[in-house]
Amino acid sequence: MIDRISKLLARFDELDLDAVLVSSAYNRRYLSGFTGSSGYLIITKTARYMLTDFRYIEQGKEQCIAYEIIDYYKKGLLDTIEDILLKESISSIGFEDSKLTVKEFEQLITKFESIKWIEMNNMIEEIRMIKDDSEIELIAHAASIGDAAFSHIIDYIKPGMTEIEVAIELEYYMKKNGASKLSFDSIVASGKRSSLPHAMPTNKVIEHGDFVTLDFGCIYKGYCSDMTRTIVIGEASDKQKEIYALVLKAQLNACNHIKAGIIGKVGDGYARDIIDKAGYRINFGHGLGHGLGLEVHEKPRLSLLSEDLIKENMIMSIEPGIYIPGFGGVRIEDLVLITKDGIRNFCTSPKELIRT
Ligand SMILES: [Mn+2]
Structure with a gap:
């Protein structure tokens, strides 16, 4: 997983990213090893978080060794994301523009007005083209x-x-x-x-x-x-x-x-x-x-x-x-x-x- 995360980090500068938010199932599995049906990854240059719910906390800890696992149901998804973005001083974040729904995207940009949301343009899918x-x-x-x-x-x-x-x-x-x-x-x-x-x-x-x-x-x-x-x-x-x-x-x-x-x-x-x-x-x-x-x-x-x-x-x-x-x-x-x-x-x- 660390190799795959490194490939992603190596491309952060192309889009001037401080972090990425990964919400789609295949990209999430590729970058974390997580096989559950629900979860979000936030990857920064120095930290990695996997946000999921109670059903998957134990499984997440087993499968995603490189990540800190957080139960986002405790505070709600948006507030949990906010805590992380503040803690990591994130000002620009990449998102999966071809995967996020319009509704999800609107919620994010409304909640985090001061953060720059940047379309990743299938960056992770491009990394996935080359198999390890x-x-x-x-x-x-x-x-x-x-x-x-x-x-x-x-x-x-x-x-x-x-x-x-x-x-x-x-x-x-x-x-x-x-x-x-x-x-x-x-x-x-x-x-x-x-x-x-x-x-x-x-x-x-x-x-x-x-x-x-x-x-x-x-x-x-x-x-x-x-x-x-x-x-x-x-x-x-x-x-x-x-x-x-x-x-x-x-x-x-x-x-x-x-x-x-x-x-x-x-x-x-x-x-x-x-x-x-x-x-x-x-x-x-x-x-x-x-x-x-x-x-x-x-x-x-x-x-x-x-x-x-x-x-x-x-x-x-x-x-x-x-x-x-x-x-x-x-x-x-x-x-x-x-x-x-x-x-x-x-x-x-x-x-x-x-x-x-
Ligand atoms: Mn075929």
Whole structure:
């Protein structure tokens, strides 16, 4: 935690900050280790406070060793903040402008008129883009639960099952194998429904000849995984083979070329150009990938317009797809660590077309 706090302190001068107020759950957890549902951090150049309520005092003391824990219910939140700001002689404080509600912000600026409230502009989210060793290890483990779940599900899935039955089995397997929750609602889309990039599982029965796209992930000790595979039930048609081979070619080309130092739109192009040249430009309408960590979608992005600089120790998805209404779709998604020379792929599941 101290390393993460140091990274934040190193950026205080950019915005002329004396302190920051952190109110959002993911940033709070990142900077303190606190897993509870309610709490505020106040971090100054020399002191750290975690404000929470009675339910979390004991837990806070265990998890947030670097912080002084204060029960703000005793005096009320605003008066508790006031005590700290006075004690620490704070005259300017950064806040999470993309997280605080308008009402919360108005209460703060009304109560503390003499203090300068400064928008942090996702400063903490930017620090979170670069993963430290412990985060890399947890995400790798979350991804390994996903790989194991996929290998289980390709033995389990049979024609006649519904999409919902398959999704439940996936989710049960991940939770039974160490996941605390899902990182998002699992996608199981079969047959023509596989042309819907974010289809929710339904009672549709999986049939012989269907493409089935499985996009799923879990949370392990707070960190997400995310992977996608498309399989075919029984024999693939020539058209299915063609589309699948094209998405795979694009995905492999991106995996082979993405490395630290490129710009997001260049990374996106490694996959998109191949799909465009084959005539499927309009069938790949989403970005190639996104950052991932405590949240399943984080900065940076690999997309058509992304100017984000891709750096070492970012963790990103690489997930091209082709979606053809009335026919179906294919997406192949791996989760990778960006390295100086390329990537380290956390997903070990096979990528050639699996027929079950
Ligand atoms: Mn994804």
